Amino acid sequence: MRKIYIVILSSLILINVGCKKQNTPEPLLKASFYINHMDTVVFKIGTGDSIQLTNTSTSAASVKWDLGNGTTATTNNVGLSFSKSGNYKVTLTITANDGKAASLSKTVVVQDRVLKNIILNKVYWNTKPNQIDHFNYVWPESPTADLFVRMQVYKAGETIKNGLLTNSEILYDSPLLSGVSNNSTTPININVSNSVFINKNMIDSRSLVLTLIAKDQNGKLYDIMSSMDSGCSWGFLTDNITMGQSMIQCQLFSSVQLLGTFQ
Numbered sequence: 001m002r003k004i005y006i007v008i009l010s011s012l013i014l015i016n017v018g019c020k021k022q023n024t025p026e027p028l029l030k031a032s033f034y035i036n037h038m039d040t041v042v043f044k045i046g047t048g049d050s051i052q053l054t055n056t057s058t059s060a061a062s063v064k065w066d067l068g069n070g071t072t073a074t075t076n077n078v079g080l081s082f083s084k085s086g087n088y089k090v091t092l093t094i095t096a097n098d099g100k101a102a103s104l105s106k107t108v109v110v111q112d113r114v115l116k117n118i119i120l121n122k123v124y125w126n127t128k129p130n131q132i133d134h135f136n137y138v139w140p141e142s143p144t145a146d147l148f149v150r151m152q153v154y155k156a157g158e159t160i161k162n163g164l165l166t167n168s169e170i171l172y173d174s175p176l177l178s179g180v181s182n183n184s185t186t187p188i189n190i191n192v193s194n195s196v197f198i199n200k201n202m203i204d205s206r207s208l209v210l211t212l213i214a215k216d217q218n219g220k221l222y223d224i225m226s227s228m229d230s231g232c233s234w235g236f237l238t239d240n241i242t243m244g245q246s247m248i249q250c251q252l253f254s255s256v257q258l259l260g261t262f263q
Contacts, residue, residue, distance in 0.1 A: 031094045031104035032056045044109045044241050048200035053078040060094035082110040111262040113198040113246045118190040122255040125182045125224050143182050145214040149174040154207045163223025172196045210250045225254040
């Protein structure tokens with residue numbers, strides 16, 4: 001009889017062990033996100049550039065973004081841009097169903113495009129009026145003239161006289177270049193010593209107007225080329241913050257390039 005009791009007791013112990021539940025560990029709550037599909041802690045952009053924030057967290061029931069500029073968002077994906085330079089701390093906070101939360105912060109470094117050089121790659125005007133089909137330009141009749149480059153913010157309803165904006169705000173006038181030929185193909189470099197900031201959105205919308213202006217011996221001003229001219233190519237050739245280079249070109253019969261850096 002003793003042997004029978006031992007067998008039964010052993011069987012009960014085995015059954016009890018076999019039925020014991022396994023403890024399943026809770027999923028790890030960890031906040032994570034990408035900036036422009038990149039998993040980086042610091043991300044550099046220029047003022048006006050757009051970036052995409054993508055939530056890549058797991059086990060999140062809700063999300064909240066602090067975008068570092070006084071605004072927040074609660075969607076998984078957020079489009080964002082900054083109009084002013086500076087360092088912005090972007091924070092993602094996720095919350096699980098049980099109320100537990102986790103956060104992650106990254107830094108967006110926003111830099112200005114600063115104009116450093118203006119290159120006149122080509123200068124052209126015809127000394128005889130109305131010699132180019134479909135273009136009614138009023139140009140100097142002399143083979144040489146003094147030139148300068150003007151940058152302005154276009155004002156709605158602006159009065160344009162001889163191709164020149166008369167009331168729009170002037171952001172920059174370059175130094176006067178003396179005695180430039182009307183058919184020059186030798187590049188002319190203008191160093192920009194003061195701080196001139198380039199607004200990308202204004203370039204894209206053409207509200208920033210570049211004009212190559214001639215001044216004759218009587219002080220009369222002529223529009224040699226303007227970014228507002230029909231057929232003028234105006235926009236970025238290069239815009240790479242990693243390389244620290246920004247290049248904008250205005251080209252029609254003449255060709256002007258703006259060379260800048262990010263600061």
